[in-house]
Amino acid sequence: MEGWVALYIFMLAAFTGIEIIARVPAILHTPLMSGSNFIHGIVLVGAMVILGMASTTIEIAVGFLAVVLAAGNVVGGYVVTDRMLEMFKSSGQKKE
Amino acid sequence: MGTVLDFIVPAAYFIAAVMFIYGLKAMSSPVTARRGIIWSGVAMAVAVLVTFIHPKVEGNYTLMVVAIVLGGGAAWLSARRVAMTDMPQMIALYNGMGGGAAAAIAGVELLKLTSGAVTLDQVTLILAVLGGIIGAIAFSGSLIAFAKLQGWMKKSWRFTGQQALNAGVFIALLMMGGVLTFFEPTPEILALFFLTALVMGVLMTVPIGGADMPVVISLYNALTGLAVGFEGYVLQNPAMMIAGIVVGAAGSLLTQLMAKSMNRSLSNVLFAGFGKADEGSEGMAASGEMKAIDATDASIQLAYAEKVIIVPGYGLAVAQAQHKIWELTELLQARGVKVSFAIHPVAGRMPGHMNVLLAEAGVPYDLIYDLEDINAQFPTTDVALVIGANDVVNPAARKDTSSPIYGMPILDVDKAKNCIVIKRGQGTGFSGIENLLFFEDNTRMLYGDAQKVAQGLIAGIKSLG
Numbered sequence: 001m002e003g004w005v006a007l008y009i010f011m012l013a014a015f016t017g018i019e020i021i022a023r024v025p026a027i028l029h030t031p032l033m034s035g036s037n038f039i040h041g042i043v044l045v046g047a048m049v050i051l052g053m054a055s056t057t058i059e060i061a062v063g064f065l066a067v068v069l070a071a072g073n074v075v076g077g078y079v080v081t082d083r084m085l086e087m088f089k090s091s092g093q094k095k096e
Numbered sequence: 097m098g099t100v101l102d103f104i105v106p107a108a109y110f111i112a113a114v115m116f117i118y119g120l121k122a123m124s125s126p127v128t129a130r131r132g133i134i135w136s137g138v139a140m141a142v143a144v145l146v147t148f149i150h151p152k153v154e155g156n157y158t159l160m161v162v163a164i165v166l167g168g169g170a171a172w173l174s175a176r177r178v179a180m181t182d183m184p185q186m187i188a189l190y191n192g193m194g195g196g197a198a199a200a201i202a203g204v205e206l207l208k209l210t211s212g213a214v215t216l217d218q219v220t221l222i223l224a225v226l227g228g229i230i231g232a233i234a235f236s237g238s239l240i241a242f243a244k245l246q247g248w249m250k251k252s253w254r255f256t257g258q259q260a261l262n263a264g265v266f267i268a269l270l271m272m273g274g275v276l277t278f279f280e281p282t283p284e285i286l287a288l289f290f291l292t293a294l295v296m297g298v299l300m301t302v303p304i305g306g307a308d309m310p311v312v313i314s315l316y317n318a319l320t321g322l323a324v325g326f327e328g329y330v331l332q333n334p335a336m337m338i339a340g341i342v343v344g345a346a347g348s349l350l351t352q353l354m355a356k357s358m359n360r361s362l363s364n365v366l367f368a369g370f371g372k373a374d375e376g377s378e379g380m381a382a383s384g385e386m387k388a389i390d391a392t393d394a395s396i397q398l399a400y401a402e403k404v405i406i407v408p409g410y411g412l413a414v415a416q417a418q419h420k421i422w423e424l425t426e427l428l429q430a431r432g433v434k435v436s437f438a439i440h441p442v443a444g445r446m447p448g449h450m451n452v453l454l455a456e457a458g459v460p461y462d463l464i465y466d467l468e469d470i471n472a473q474f475p476t477t478d479v480a481l482v483i484g485a486n487d488v489v490n491p492a493a494r495k496d497t498s499s500p501i502y503g504m505p506i507l508d509v510d511k512a513k514n515c516i517v518i519k520r521g522q523g524t525g526f527s528g529i530e531n532l533l534f535f536e537d538n539t540r541m542l543y544g545d546a547q548k549v550a551q552g553l554i555a556g557i558k559s560l561g
Contacts, residue, residue: 003219006329006337013325013338016117017345021353024124025466029350029441030448034187035123035133036346037317039116041140041190042339043197043324044164045109045147046331050204051160052153056211059204060156064163066200069193071167074144076190078137079175080183085123085130087180087455 031084038077044070101151108146109335115139116339120346126461143335167193180456181413184449185245188313191320192238195231198323202228203290205330210281218277220330225273227326229293234319236297241313244301253302259367262299269296300366308365310442310449311354315362318347354442360504389540391549394516395556398424401478401514403434405470407507408450409443411484411520411546418457420550421483425459427557436463438470438507440488471508480512482533484519484546490531501529515539518549 024032047070051063116139122132147153148160171190178186202224208214209221216224243249272289275281304312321343328336355362398404406425412418425435437459443450451464474480482489485507492499493506509515510533517534519541533539542549 006219009334009337010325010341013341014345017342017347018349020117020121020124020342021346021349025126028124028126028129028448028451029354030183030187030452031129032120032123033314033317033347033350033448034183035120035129035136036321036343036350037187037191037194038133038140039120039136039339040194040317040321040324040343042112042116042143042336043194043201043320043327044140045143046201046324046327046333046336047197048144048147048160049150049152049331049333050201051156051163052147052150054156054204055213056207059207060159062200062204062207063156064159066197066204067160067163068167069200070197071164072171073190073194073197074140074171075168076171076175076186076193078133078140079172080178080186080190081133082130082137083175083180084183084452084455085133087452 031081034077034081034084038074038081041070041074041077044074046070101149105146105150106334108142109333112139112143113335113338115142116335117342120342179416180453181416182246183452184310184313184444185242188238188241188245188309188316191313191317192235192242195234195238195316195320195323198231198320198327199228199235199290199293200231201327201331202231202323203286205327206276206281206286207283210283210286216330221277223326224330225276227323227330228290229269229273229296230319230326231323232290232293233297233300234316234323236294237301238297238313238316238320240298240301241309241316245309249302258299258303262296265292265296265299269293304365310444311351311362311365314347314351314354315366318344318351321345321347386534386541387539389516389542391542391544391552392556394540394542395553396560397479397514397516398428398433398481398553399431399557399560401428401433403473403477404428404436404479404481405474405477405509405512406435406437407443407480407482407485407489407509408437408439408454409483409485409488410449411486411518413444413449413453414484415546415548417483417546417550418453418459420547420554422454422457422459424550424554424557425463427554431557436465436470436473438465438467438509440467440485440507441505443485443488467505467507474508474511477512478514480509480515482509482515482517482519483550486519486531487529489533490529491536492529492532495532499529509533510536510539513538516542518542518544518546520545 047066051067054060054063115135119132119136122128205224209216269292272285275285276289321340325337325340325344328340355365428435439450487501489507489509491510493501493504496502515538
């Protein structure tokens, strides 16, 4: 990918990120932090590609470590966020 | 076959990127938040599954599955079992793992470079090195933040010359990065480079006190996003670039919002180390004395009030008192008392920490108000019930120009007709600053563990019939 195209992608993504969070009530700060923590778990995809291309022992070892860590990020981030959001209910909804 | 994959894989990544953005957007409103995380989860599953048939992936499939099961399984078990009150450190932990993964990707890519297996152009190389630095700092820094919040590391390490040391390490790190980028890299320099980056993360985090951890965790979250975005460019993976940078930007803004709600700049949080009171926070001497009240009298005051505002703080989380407090609220509501909850943006150990705990207890979110929305209501409130909150209700922030927290927005509980403060002991709070509120004429102190005290209040109100 050409550097300039990447720069445009970075720029647009940055504006998107700012736009999304700018009008968020404080009540959702923690879940949102947790949710964005889950989303950067996409690093798992990169870790898998790196491991899939690794050939020497050390490359495989580091790649393996990358996948383990990234999978932890994905699964942990998802479960924690989901557990948090599960609890948000308005007084209109019945609890339980 | 190759051409089909060349279409399917990028198409799946594209769909995943759209769903991530949509999911994050949905997470920014309480009504749609649950849907948002589910959409994001589906996006992640799609992206991960399609990576198994990624054209660049040539082997190590078994290892891949083993690694996913290992890392994912451990995280699943820990995330399911952890108590709601411990959520902040778990976020720090999982975030650190993401940062570590980004750093490891940079490591493998740079290793291939040292062995001559690949050549990278300058831009790619710079981003790989930057992503490596940032990822490694986020990794070790988050682990220290985790250890601190978990209570494994009580002390904040501060010594003279610390700033100079940190600056020196940082410059050394940049120089090594420069060598890797512009000269012949060797595996030795590479190893030293990553080691230094890890040390940097530790050095940055150890002096920061627990009260500032929310801001720090949010910062590392943003940093991990950046690192992921940069490594996404190295791997030519737009889904990683977009998701990473969106998180990096959103996280940076969130970090700033949080620092601002504590009336501090980010550099102040990172470099001043005010989280602990080593600077001997003098502040105005409190006049008057603290006046205690017992649970029975307090429950009478509450029961015959018209309007009560409850202000929870970290003490509520420590005592796990959220369920008892909701029980108390329901009793008061049954007597016709109007009860609302006021939450300071930095109450607890993360922004929204209290919201999560109250939600866990079943408190509907429309009873819960932000600082700006409720502050005007305190003067017409009969009783403000402060539960284990301290600095966020300290009127010194308004009155005392010499106080370290002067200028920080606070909840004006001192303006309520009566104020009852539930507190474990007479000591100062996390920041070590004397709280003027406790000495006000309309303030009564109710000492004890928040859960036990709430139990006492419930019993008191029930006995009134």
